Each structure stands twice: as C-alpha cells, then as structure tokens.
Amino acid sequence: MSTLAKSANIFWHECPVGKLERQKLLKQKGCVVWITGLSGAGKSTLACSVGRELHNRGNLAYILDGDNLRHGLNKDLGFKPEDRAENIRRVGEVAKLFAEAGLICIACLISPYRRDRDACRALLPDESFIEVFLNMPLEVCEQRDAKGLYKLAREGKIKGFTGIDDPYEPPLNCEMEIQQNDGICPTPSAMAGQVISYLEEKGFLQEP
Numbered sequence: 285m286s287t288l289a290k291s292a293n294i295f296w297h298e299c300p301v302g303k304l305e306r307q308k309l310l311k312q313k314g315c316v317v318w319i320t321g322l323s324g325a326g327k328s329t330l331a332c333s334v335g336r337e338l339h340n341r342g343n344l345a346y347i348l349d350g351d352n353l354r355h356g357l358n359k360d361l362g363f364k365p366e367d368r369a370e371n372i373r374r375v376g377e378v379a380k381l382f383a384e385a386g387l388i389c390i391a392c393l394i395s396p397y398r399r400d401r402d403a404c405r406a407l408l409p410d411e412s413f414i415e416v417f418l419n420m421p422l423e424v425c426e427q428r429d430a431k432g433l434y435k436l437a438r439e440g441k442i443k444g445f446t447g448i449d450d451p452y453e454p455p456l457n458c459e460m461e462i463q464q465n466d467g468i469c470p471t472p473s474a475m476a477g478q479v480i481s482y483l484e485e486k487g488f489l490q491e492p
C-alpha cells in the first residue's frame with residue numbers, strides 16, 4: 285500500500301492553542317511509549333499496568349492496543365508484511381497526535397519489523413518516542429498461549445505467525461528492554477514500575 289500523499293492543494297492550518305499550553309494544562313509532557321514484542325510477551329498487560337499507575341498518579345494516558353485497533357481503525361488489514369507496515373504506520377500517526385495533544389500514549393503492538401518502528405520514531409520529536417522491548421523468549425510466550433494461536437500456528441492452521449513462520453526483528457537501540465531475571469518474569473507491576481521510573485527521570489510526568 286502506498287503511503288505517498290495523493291491529495292494536492294492542501295494547506296496546514298495553525299491552531300491557536302499549542303502543544304506547550306496543553307502540556308501546562310495537563311502538567312505533563314506528551315510522549316509515546318511503544319511496547320514491542322512477541323504475541324503473548326505481556327504487552328497488553330504491561331500497557332494496562334502502566335496506564336492504571338499513571339491514572340492513579342493523576343497523569344493522562346491512553347492505550348493504543350494493536351489487537352483492539354484491528355477491530356476498528358485497522359480492520360481492513362491482515363498480517364502480510366505490507367499490511368503490518370500499514371498497521372504500524374497508522375498507529376504511529378495516531379500516537380503522534382495523542383503525544384501532540386499532551387498525553388502519555390502507550391502503544392502496544394507486536395510491530396515485528398524494525399523499519400516500521402523506526403519510521404514511527406522518526407515522526408516524534410527527539411526523546412519523546414520511548415521504545416520498550418518486552419523481550420520474552422518464544423518458549424515462554426508459546427507456553428502461555430493465552431489465545432491458543434501458537435497451537436494453531438504450529439498445526440499450520442495460521443500462516444505467517446510472528447516467531448513461528450514470520451520474523452520478529454528485535455530493536456537495536458531501544459530505550460528500555462525488559463526481560464526475565466534468572467528465568468523468572470518480573471510481575472506486571474514491577475515492569476510498569478520500570479517504565480514509570482523512566483518517564484519520571486526524563487521529566488515526562490511533570491509540567492514543562
């Protein structure tokens with residue numbers, strides 16, 4: 285699918301209230317926390333845990349979950365590489381709007397291809413795209429198999445399943461990597477704590 289602009293004679297209209305004013309109102313800085321990893325790695329769980337913690341602290345956050353968005357905005361897309369690329373492109377653009385609105389936008393999608401994630405990063409101002417690699421081994425995800433999809437993929441009933449017969453390209457330079465310690469997965473709340481600490485350190489949770 286082409287991402288080249290097809291419309292001509294269009295002009296950007298500047299609005300009177302800008303990002304800085306909205307950030308001051310919300311007492312936080314807009315950013316995108318982009319959680320990537322295999323199906324079953326715990327992306328949605330982590331996103332929800334971070335979202336709850338931020339809400340409890342009085343920060344405004346919004347979750348863009350790949351699975352959920354495929355029920356609406358992206359319901360015309362499948363899992364071929366070009367469909368995944370368009371899926372990630374659209375979510376990247378929406379995430380950019382949320383960050384521009386001053387929110388902490390938490391996007392959780394497999395987003396298996398490095399090039400697609402890097403293109404989303406390039407949409408955001410420096411440091412406000414925070415890539416979190418939820419690095420859970422395939423065996424752990426497959427053992428969890430919360431939706432029974434790995435079983436179907438192993439039986440050949442789903443083709444092109446990430447980690448089985450479609451690639452996952454791990455980030456090379458992500459802001460955070462969360463993994464098992466001595467074979468034990470940190471609890472969702474411990475993982476969320478790591479993300480919140482990062483946001484705090486970088487000043488996203490306070491007035492600009």
Ligand SMILES: Nc1ncnc2c1ncn2[C@@H]1O[C@H](COP(=O)(O)OS(=O)(=O)O)[C@@H](OP(=O)(O)O)[C@H]1O
Pocket residue numbers: 322323324327328350351354363367368369371372392393394395396431433442443444445446
């Ligand atoms: N072929 C194939 N490969 C991977 N995943 C598949 C596939 N088919 C369906 N599913 C289900 O779709 C969810 C992933 O959607 P995403 O939008 O995050 O995928 S992607 O970023 O476009 O790759 C993913 O959800 P999560 O388990 O939450 O990651 C799966 O439940």
Ligand SMILES: Nc1ncnc2c1ncn2[C@@H]1O[C@H](COP(=O)(O)OP(=O)(O)O)[C@@H](O)[C@H]1O
Pocket residue numbers: 321322323324325326327328329330428430469470471472475
């Ligand atoms: N930190 C964790 N420790 C143990 N189990 C987890 C953890 N995070 C998620 N899970 C479990 O793993 C399964 C997949 O989690 P989910 O958040 O749906 O993953 P994803 O969104 O990456 O597909 C769920 O059954 C969930 O309860």
